[in-house]
Structures are given as C-alpha cells and as structure tokens.
Ligand SMILES: Nc1nc2c(c(=O)[nH]1)N[C@H]1C(S)=C(S)[C@@H](COP(=O)(O)O)O[C@H]1N2
C-alpha cells in the first residue's frame with residue numbers, strides 16, 4: 133500500500149498521475165437503480181465455510197455493527213476526492229458472520245444490473261474496507277450508491293461497486309465488469325495499476 137500516514141500539515145499526497153477534484157461528482161456506467169426495500173437482500177454465497185448462502189434483509193443489514201472509516205477515492209480516469217468519512221459495515225464484520233471456506237482466495241462483489249468487481253481476499257479483509265451506507269454522517273444518495281456501496285480505500289474506485297447486493301467467495305480468481313474490459317485485475321493506485329496490459333504474471337487470470 134505504501135500510503136504515508138502523516139504529512140505534517142501539507143495536503144495529503146495523491147497517487148501518481150491523479151489530481152485533486154473539488155466536490156463529489158457522480159461516476160458510473162448505466163442507470164441508477166431504484167431501491168425496493170422489500171425485494172432487496174444482501175447475499176454472501178459461493179465458497180462459504182458452511183457451504184450455505186447467507187442473506188440479510190435491508191432491515192437486518194442496517195442493524196449490523198456500524199463503523200466509520202476516513203478514506204480517499206481515486207478514480208482511474210485521474211481525479212481523486214479526499215478525506216471523506218464513510219460509515220457502514222466493515223467487510224471484516226461480514227466475513228466473521230459468514231466466513232469463507234479455507235480454499236477461497238478471491239471475492240466477487242456483485243451489484244445491481246450484474247455489475248461486478250473482483251478482489252483478492254486480502255484486499256477485501258483489509259481493516260478499512262467498508263460496505264458504506266453513509267458518507268459524512270449522512271445516508272448515501274441514490275447516485276452515490278444508496279443503500280450500500282463498497283469502499284476499498286487502497287484500490288481504484290471501480291473496485292468499490294455502488295448498489296452492492298452481495299459477495300461471492302471464489303476458489304479461483306475471475307474478472308469483474310471493468311477488469312474484463314481492460315482494467316487492471318488488482319488496481320493499486322499507488323503502483324498506478326490502471327490497465328490489464330500492465331499486469332505481471334500472478335496479478336490475475338488471463339485478460
Ligand atoms: N455499480 C457500479 N458501481 C461503481 C461504478 C459503476 O459503473 N457501477 N463505477 C465506479 C467508479 S469508476 C467510480 S470512480 C466510483 C464513483 O463513485 P461516486 O459516483 O460516488 O463518486 O464508483 C464506482 N462504483
């Protein structure tokens with residue numbers, strides 16, 4: 133990760149090639165989904181430890197332990213928004229409630245309309261990876277991912293789907309939506325891992 137923790141009053145350094153963006157633009161592919169609480173559930177499936185699927189209704193999900201994380205968001209198109217406080221359910225909390233099988237080394241995060249992004253289990257379980265329901269103490273707006281979006285602070289923002297509906301534990305890595313369309317399988321902004329042609333052997337499955 134290599135992100136400095138303290139910067140002595142200076143503005144926080146940005147990853148290489150990024151510029152600071154004022155405000156908070158909306159960036160995504162496709163339409164904003166309509167939230168239907170009675171049809172919404174959050175699912176953990178695939179290679180779970182007990183071989184079962186685990187589901188939470190919206191009411192159940194919002195009753196899970198709430199924690200906050202301060203994190204920047206780096207879009208691969210080169211703008212960064214810094215210093216937001218995200219509130220929600222840590223990925224670690226979900227992992228403890230619905231653990232993966234020992235063979236699961238990867239996670240696919242699934243969102244509305246089949247949008248997906250894959251993560252290594254280690255990135256998923258990082259202590260600041262959070263399924264955010266709030267930003268700056270306020271509920272997310274629809275455009276920014278209400279009711280739940282993933283924030284993976286140490287990776288490019290496409291690795292954090294908005295409108296998340298569940299996660300799939302995987303015993304083998306598979307590419308998600310943008311990863312299939314030319315973006316880097318890992319996506320570490322501090323190493324400027326933008327595109328799949330930059331991948332080293334072992335960074336991911338064949339593009
Ligand atoms: N479901 C979904 N989530 C998504 C995307 C998307 O296309 N679909 N785009 C990602 C990208 S590229 C970025 S930069 C961030 C933008 O988040 P924001 O609109 O809240 O700024 O959302 C990410 N999450």
Ligand SMILES: [Mo]
Pocket residue numbers: 159206207208209289290
């Ligand atoms: Mo992005």
